[in-house]
Amino acid sequence: MVQNLVYPKKKQNTVNRYDSRGTYDLHTIHQIINSTPVLHVSFTPSPEDPFPAILPMIGVMGSFEYPSADLNEPLDCYLHGYVSSRIMRLARGSSKGIPVCIAATKVDGLVLSLTPNSHSYNYRSAVLQGYAQVVETDQEKLYAMQKITNKVVQGRWENTRIPPDNVEMTSTTILRVKIETGSGKVRQGGPHDEAKDESRADITDKVWTGVVPVYETFDSPIPSATNKVEPIPEYIQKYVQTTTAENRQIAHNAVKEP
């Protein structure tokens, strides 16, 4: 098993501010991408348009060539979502693929300190940069669709009506992003105040300091009006409960100093 692979530090991905929080570790970065339901994907619509664009998309790390690859190995990012005709047209019209930036951020806590300036969040963020191409073969498309569906709920793909029919295959577009570089940032711990404030009783007697843990809760599943399956299948119940428990644990672990 390859261990502790890191993304190369280049000018565009080097973490400068609070650089002790920076990470280039593939496993850490890929894990943040995979555990974030919606990613933000930025691209340049056209040379004439001054503004970059951002699309919310579902995405997951994977390797069609080496499907058994671990999260700490080089992986592509497969994207599916509200793909505007603009990004698809651009990707189809480019042999190398179009340059994109992919971002994911998880907030783990509100960090409340003595002064506004030292307030912070506990969080995990990841940014990837790479070239997005349209996936052409049905085999790779199916590989990505399965991974993306199982990102929404683990085990969901095999518990739905599969395989997708011809119309569904044709109407689905998946982007494969070859990653050029990436970086992450992780902030953990309690508030950090300066001695000039901590030494003043008029401040410390008045200002509460600490952390409010923040995490994403998956609530009890609500059946649709046409649902005929009872009770709620165990793989869904288990996934919902496990995800919430893990999210909560991460938020509480983040309160401790790293």
Added chain:
Amino acid sequence: MVQNLVYPKKKQNTVNRYDSRGTYDLHTIHQIINSTPVLHVSFTPSPEDPFPAILPMIGVMGSFEYPSADLNEPLDCYLHGYVSSRIMRLARGSSKGIPVCIAATKVDGLVLSLTPNSHSYNYRSAVLQGYAQVVETDQEKLYAMQKITNKVVQGRWENTRIPPDNVEMTSTTILRVKIETGSGKVRQGGPHDEAKDESRADITDKVWTGVVPVYETFDSPIPSATNKVEPIPEYIQKYVQTTTAENRQIAHNAVKEP
């Protein structure tokens, strides 16, 4: 009071796919921005760099000129966060400001349908495009710092050691983004399947369909090792409980068809 103002539909912000979910309503868009703890801000680092960059930042809508403006009125977006020297240098070196794209997405539910292709999320997303300039005056900086701190916890600013001292004022950089255009997307409701699948008992007898509500939970505050204020102040307790309850209510309301 100005009502139902909308952002102008331009080429770059018009929602094409699932356009019935699109919104240009200022109040809806500003509300999504204000209720998202971390925003993603995209900019073009340099003409030589092919990739757009994305920074996670804290941001809030506001108007220094008309502080009493409502959310449905034209507002600027004030940003504070891990401002890389790159974006600051770019913003300082530009008279008009640098073009940025700001994105916020809230996931409200996992929408589980009969087929992988019709799976979805309930969500609210907002995208703004505008020109970012560095805030120069102390008065406007203080206005923005107060709004940003009170976004983390309502009422927090006035319950900390304020005002910021000279060193804190000098070391803090705030960007003001003049918004050129914006759009939002809101998906609500249960799964939508096609008649060809809903009419087949072998599928509907096997596949559970429904929604898993998803929301951000603010857990009980955990005092720091040096905290001297007991019990936890009411404005914090109330904010934490109210926010979690409201987030949960939004996720459950989203299960119903709009």
